[in-house]
Amino acid sequence: MKKIILLATVVVSVVSAYAQMKPESTEWYYPQPTKVIPAKVLNQPPSDAIVLFDGKDLSKWTSSNGESAKWKVSNGEMFVVPGTGSIRTKEFFGDCQLHIEFKSPAPGNHNGQNRGNSGIFLQSTYEVQVLDGDNNSTYVNGMVGSIYKQKAPAVDAYTKNGEWQVYDIYWKAPVFGTGGKLESPAMITVVLNGILIQNNYILKGDTPYIGFPKYEAHGRLPLELQDHGTDVAYRNIWIRNL
Numbered sequence: 216m217k218k219i220i221l222l223a224t225v226v227v228s229v230v231s232a233y234a235q236m237k238p239e240s241t242e243w244y245y246p247q248p249t250k251v252i253p254a255k256v257l258n259q260p261p262s263d264a265i266v267l268f269d270g271k272d273l274s275k276w277t278s279s280n281g282e283s284a285k286w287k288v289s290n291g292e293m294f295v296v297p298g299t300g301s302i303r304t305k306e307f308f309g310d311c312q313l314h315i316e317f318k319s320p321a322p323g324n325h326n327g328q329n330r331g332n333s334g335i336f337l338q339s340t341y342e343v344q345v346l347d348g349d350n351n352s353t354y355v356n357g358m359v360g361s362i363y364k365q366k367a368p369a370v371d372a373y374t375k376n377g378e379w380q381v382y383d384i385y386w387k388a389p390v391f392g393t394g395g396k397l398e399s400p401a402m403i404t405v406v407l408n409g410i411l412i413q414n415n416y417i418l419k420g421d422t423p424y425i426g427f428p429k430y431e432a433h434g435r436l437p438l439e440l441q442d443h444g445t446d447v448a449y450r451n452i453w454i455r456n457l
């Protein structure tokens with residue numbers, strides 16, 4: 216009996232609390248979000264973005280072996296110079312929004328993984344594949360837009376060889392606790408040419424060529440672009456820390 220009375224009292228008080236609520240009860244005004252001027256207004260990266268390549272030089276980059284970056288810059292584009300190695304940002308990143316555009320070189324006799332292969336390595340570890348997707352057969356979890364050897368893109372949004380391909384990538388970095396234990400895995404959303412191709416995909420670990428993915432504890436790390444032996448072009452690279 217006591218229980219029934221108690222329950223009735225709780226129900227009555229909840230109902231009367233709702234009855235007293237006004238629209239303003241669930242509205243707030245602070246803190247105000249920071250004003251950011253979007254790229255489409257500026258015709259350049261958003262006002263709070265870190266510009267990693269503005270078409271002029273590689274001052275934000277080093278070679279992944281620590282030497283100066285040896286890729287070529289011309290006409291506002293930067294090109295992989297095959298054999299000079301991957302390059303990485305001097306700055307380290309965690310959660311981020313990345314905008315990057317690439318263009319595949321003329322195919323020549325190359326096919327599959329040898330045609331226009333490069334890669335965008337979030338935190339130097341997790342590869343979003345860059346490949347010529349123009350009538351180029353390969354394993355789908357290694358095609359353009361894949362999370363390399365883990366997840367094929369939901370759809371094929373590549374256009375044509377010789378055309379600029381636009382990636383927008385939203386990255387949630389993995390979190391490691393004491394002893395390097397994985398507390399929360401990395402998660403990625405990828406938009407290619409305005410089309411959602413990876414939707415909050417939870418990574419199983421790194422993206423090795425041979426073997427299975429695994430996690431190894433790390434903190435903030437550079438963004439890396441891969442030299443895979445073809446002269447892929449990049450332009451308009453900017454990043455926002457999240």
Ligand code: MG
Nearest residue numbers: 332333334345
């Ligand atoms: Mg690659």
